[in-house]
Amino acid sequence: MSWIDICALDDIPLRGARKLKTALGCVAVFRTSETEVFAAADRCPHKGGPLSEGIVHGQSVTCPLHNWVFDLNTGQAQGEDGQIATYKLRIEGDRVLIDGARLTARSAA
Amino acid sequence: MTQKLVIIGAGMASGRVIEHLVEENAGAYDITLFNAEPRGNYNRIMLSPVLSGDKTYEEIVTHDDDWYDQHGVTCRFGEHVLRIDREMKVVEGQNGHVPYDKLIIATGSAPFIIPVEGNDLPGVITYRDLDDTNAMIDAAKQGGKAVVIGGGLLGLEAAAGLAERGMEVTVLHLMGHLMERQLDEAAAYLLRRDLEKRGITIMTQASTAAILGEDRVEGVMLEDNTGLEADLVVMAVGIRPETRLATDAGLEVARGIEVNAQMQTSDPDIYAVGECVEYDGHLFGLVAPLYDQAKVLAHALMDQPDAFVVKDIATKLKVTGCDLFSAGDFADGEGREDIVFRDPSRGVYKRLVIEDDRLVGAVMYGDTADGNWFFGLIKDGTEIDEMRETLIFGPAFQGGDQADPLSAVAALPRDAEICGCNGVCKGKIVDAIEGGATDLGAVKAQTKASASCGTCTGLVEQLLQVTLGDDFEAPTAQPICGCTDLTHEDVRRLIKSQELKSQAAVWQELGWKTPNGCHVCRPAVNFYLLADWPLEYQDDPQSRFVNERKHANIQKNGTFSVVPRMWGGITNPDELRAIADAADKYDVPTVKVTGGQRIDLLGVKGEDLPAIWADLNKAGLVSGHAYSKGLRTVKTCVGTDHCRFGTQDSTGLGIKLEQALWGSWTPHKVKLAVSGCPRNCAEATCKDVGIVCVDSGYQVGVGGAAGMDVKETERLVDVATEDEAIEWTVAFVQLYRENAKYLDRPYKWLAKVGLDWVKETLADAGERARLVAAFELSQSIYRKDPWAEHAKQAERFQPLADLTLEAAE
Numbered sequence: 001m002s003w004i005d006i007c008a009l010d011d012i013p014l015r016g017a018r019k020l021k022t023a024l025g026c027v028a029v030f031r032t033s034e035t036e037v038f039a040a041a042d043r044c045p046h047k048g049g050p051l052s053e054g055i056v057h058g059q060s061v062t063c064p065l066h067n068w069v070f071d072l073n074t075g076q077a078q079g080e081d082g083q084i085a086t087y088k089l090r091i092e093g094d095r096v097l098i099d100g101a102r103l104t105a106r107s108a109a
Numbered sequence: 110m111t112q113k114l115v116i117i118g119a120g121m122a123s124g125r126v127i128e129h130l131v132e133e134n135a136g137a138y139d140i141t142l143f144n145a146e147p148r149g150n151y152n153r154i155m156l157s158p159v160l161s162g163d164k165t166y167e168e169i170v171t172h173d174d175d176w177y178d179q180h181g182v183t184c185r186f187g188e189h190v191l192r193i194d195r196e197m198k199v200v201e202g203q204n205g206h207v208p209y210d211k212l213i214i215a216t217g218s219a220p221f222i223i224p225v226e227g228n229d230l231p232g233v234i235t236y237r238d239l240d241d242t243n244a245m246i247d248a249a250k251q252g253g254k255a256v257v258i259g260g261g262l263l264g265l266e267a268a269a270g271l272a273e274r275g276m277e278v279t280v281l282h283l284m285g286h287l288m289e290r291q292l293d294e295a296a297a298y299l300l301r302r303d304l305e306k307r308g309i310t311i312m313t314q315a316s317t318a319a320i321l322g323e324d325r326v327e328g329v330m331l332e333d334n335t336g337l338e339a340d341l342v343v344m345a346v347g348i349r350p351e352t353r354l355a356t357d358a359g360l361e362v363a364r365g366i367e368v369n370a371q372m373q374t375s376d377p378d379i380y381a382v383g384e385c386v387e388y389d390g391h392l393f394g395l396v397a398p399l400y401d402q403a404k405v406l407a408h409a410l411m412d413q414p415d416a417f418v419v420k421d422i423a424t425k426l427k428v429t430g431c432d433l434f435s436a437g438d439f440a441d442g443e444g445r446e447d448i449v450f451r452d453p454s455r456g457v458y459k460r461l462v463i464e465d466d467r468l469v470g471a472v473m474y475g476d477t478a479d480g481n482w483f484f485g486l487i488k489d490g491t492e493i494d495e496m497r498e499t500l501i502f503g504p505a506f507q508g509g510d511q512a513d514p515l516s517a518v519a520a521l522p523r524d525a526e527i528c529g530c531n532g533v534c535k536g537k538i539v540d541a542i543e544g545g546a547t548d549l550g551a552v553k554a555q556t557k558a559s560a561s562c563g564t565c566t567g568l569v570e571q572l573l574q575v576t577l578g579d580d581f582e583a584p585t586a587q588p589i590c591g592c593t594d595l596t597h598e599d600v601r602r603l604i605k606s607q608e609l610k611s612q613a614a615v616w617q618e619l620g621w622k623t624p625n626g627c628h629v630c631r632p633a634v635n636f637y638l639l640a641d642w643p644l645e646y647q648d649d650p651q652s653r654f655v656n657e658r659k660h661a662n663i664q665k666n667g668t669f670s671v672v673p674r675m676w677g678g679i680t681n682p683d684e685l686r687a688i689a690d691a692a693d694k695y696d697v698p699t700v701k702v703t704g705g706q707r708i709d710l711l712g713v714k715g716e717d718l719p720a721i722w723a724d725l726n727k728a729g730l731v732s733g734h735a736y737s738k739g740l741r742t743v744k745t746c747v748g749t750d751h752c753r754f755g756t757q758d759s760t761g762l763g764i765k766l767e768q769a770l771w772g773s774w775t776p777h778k779v780k781l782a783v784s785g786c787p788r789n790c791a792e793a794t795c796k797d798v799g800i801v802c803v804d805s806g807y808q809v810g811v812g813g814a815a816g817m818d819v820k821e822t823e824r825l826v827d828v829a830t831e832d833e834a835i836e837w838t839v840a841f842v843q844l845y846r847e848n849a850k851y852l853d854r855p856y857k858w859l860a861k862v863g864l865d866w867v868k869e870t871l872a873d874a875g876e877r878a879r880l881v882a883a884f885e886l887s888q889s890i891y892r893k894d895p896w897a898e899h900a901k902q903a904e905r906f907q908p909l910a911d912l913t914l915e916a917a918e
């Protein structure tokens with residue numbers, strides 16, 4: 001694992017998200033409660049909606065385009081056949097770190 | 110390897126085949142769907158309610174574009190298939206070939222056109238698809254006379270729909286009584302009487318000799334030389350299987366395309382389904398057997414054993430107020446006995462036909478509640494000897510322990526059809542209920558039962574009751590969402606009475622089941638708190654839909670559109686230059702004038718929003734709130750300033766109203782318009798509030814709509830001065846803010862509380878003043894430009910970090 005410092009916890013609004021540009025495309029970084037963060041692909045598998053713009057509730061996010069709901073723990077869509085990639089995050093002090101091993105891996109192209 | 114499946118025809122039968130395939134074995138086939146109609150599958154049997162105005166086309170769509178997309182179906186809609194090449198195994202469409210491993214022909218049927226002179230005149234139409242329905246709706250708008258040729262199911266539904274839309278309708282029927290294939294004379298008489306009460310003229314034994322007219326239809330001439338005037342002639346005399354492609358391809362075709370019990374044609378790789386097929390000498394026109402065929406065909410494609418069986422079918426007429434049921438065979442015959450029940454004063458007639466102690470046919474008119482039970486007896490060949498004396502009274506009278514009204518439903522066999530529109534049987538519904546679908550909504554979602562015309566809703570509810578017993582709770586008002594059992598109205602009331610002033614207080618005190626709600630309830634609760642406690646409550650952007658959180662409209666590709674405010678539709682060269690400069694600077698791909706007389710900059714990147722706002726702000730432009738559940742626009746005409754008909758300064762009033770109302774949040778979007786005279790160039794009569802200026806003052810109308818529903822405004826009040834017009838408008842908007850359910854437009858809210866109550870409330874000068882004051886108080890917080898505020902936090906619109914750079918190191 002190679003942890004990369006991406007932001008302060010307070011840079012992400014409570015029950016909100018920010019996005020992160022990576023070699024694998026945009027990743028959404030969610031903050032669900034005072035001290036809880038999640039990261040997942042920013043693209044809804046249904047029609048490509050930006051999940052970082054969705055409403056965050058419980059440990060889920062609702063896609064702003066057509067209301068698909070994803071569990072941020074597993075990336076599984078609720079009641080739909082779809083899943084988004086999730087990435088490991090951790091909080092150190094007031095900083096948020098993401099596991100960079102997967103994110104910086106580039107395709108052969 | 111994935112096999113290629115090509116389907117010709119997107120009708121109800123093939124739609125069901127695709128559903129079975131994707132449900133049971135998604136991905137087994139790569140599906141291409143041709144349809145000559147430029148649209149996908151809709152519930153064709155619901156065209157009659159569309160014609161009569163009870164439903165809209167959108168309500169009868171069964172598979173929308175998203176559905177096809179989601180299930181990977183390649184759609185070639187609006188494209189005719191020219192030929193099937195069996196040797197090369199390709200289908201030739203107008204726009205190119207598609208190879209197939211398996212092919213399904215589902216071309217349905219074509220309406221039969223009687224071969225008389227004039228049958229090709231404009232104004233002569235058949236009744237088959239949406240285009241026909243729309244043509245009839247358009248024709249009916251002109252009023253006038255319609256002649257419907259054919260007194261069968263389709264013809265009568267067309268006649269009732271046209272009469273409903275205000276045409277003078279005559280039905281011509283060749284036979285001695287209406288619907289002779291489904292009804293006996295007595296029932297047909299009652300039907301005729303009911304239709305005549307609606308003003309429809311029925312002529313039986315009427316044979317059409319010619320259709321008259323020069324450039325378009327003008328009348329119909331009968332064999333006995335009777336002449337009828339007609340502005341529209343609907344031909345509904347029957348249908349015949351559409352078999353041209355199959356015949357050309359050399360498949361075996363009799364009246365329809367011949368298939369075996371697996372729906373396979375004479376070519377083992379080609380199947381056929383629906384109204385275009387012939388099986389064992391039978392043709393099929395009703396939906397239930399089509400759905401059976403679809404299931405069998407899907408199973409055949411998945412190599413599962415199944416065989417199609419011809420069953421008896423029951424018929425219902427979809428004309429509101431004509432209760433009719435017919436099943437089995439009711440012809441007189443040797444060894445057949447009748448049981449007949451009549452109650453002329455109620456217009457009820459029932460006839461049962463019995464042969465060898467078994468029920469073989471049933472016709473009912475006026476009271477059809479027991480129809481399905483009789484139908485079950487016919488299908489199962491049940492011996493009815495013991496209940497013969499009480500048989501006609503239905504299941505409730507068959508023995509003491511069955512006196513419970515639910516026993517009729519309980520007694521139905523598993524394969525009894527409950528929902529005719531979607532071909533759903535009792536067994537499937539009971540399985541769904543036992544699997545956890547414990548309310549009507551869930552049963553609808555899982556089985557599609559009662560999801561179309563809804564006449565079976567009562568039966569489905571009874572099934573819920575029978576299956577769940579004491580666990581069944583009779584349907585009550587719908588809760589907001591799964592997070593609470595409370596309705597919108599309850600929550601509004603409790604927020605006021607318990608003085609709940611934060612979201613956390615709502616979740617805690619009202620027992621929310623989730624930690625912080627969901628995307629459905631949070632925006633509603635946020636609005637209720639903001640409307641009731643404008644000074645104490647802190648608006649929560651995270652409980653707003655992205656459009657309101659970002660103050661721009663999200664588009665399907667994730668970009669945004671930006672609409673600056675143009676007060677009352679007035680602008681000037683400086684503003685236009687600023688908008689044009691912004692469009693250049695931020696590479697705006699589309700600049701469009703909106704329906705509300707504002708300019709829309711479409712395709713702005715999320716990161717650029719704060720910068721484009723700042724630029725527009727510099728030119729004096731503020732947010733047009735085109736994204737908000739709040740005041741959108743006030744549309745105006747030029748009024749007395751320039752127009753020779755204008756009676757008042759409609760533009761000036763529009764600007765004043767927009768400046769009074771802008772920035773306010775409301776349960777749903779609110780649109781206004783002010784027209785300077787009754788010519789109504791600003792289209793004020795289909796707005797949430799629309800003011801029409803007249804010589805004597807101002808007519809204030811409310812509750813109009815021109816969206817999913819189209820509604821004309823209803824008059825709230827006539828006032829003499831501009832100030833009064835503004836006062837009434839503001840008071841109305843505040844009353845709506847204080848009372849309506851989130852996401853109800855004013856017209857929906859008005860339908861619940863009644864215009865009379867609103868008029869009465871607002872007529873009280875004291876109450877009107879209170880409402881205006883309450884609105885002003887709220888505006889002291891919310892009448893401000895969100896763009897200016899948010900542009901200050903530009904960093905929130907940027908990505909957190911860019912790890913692509915890190916990776917490149």
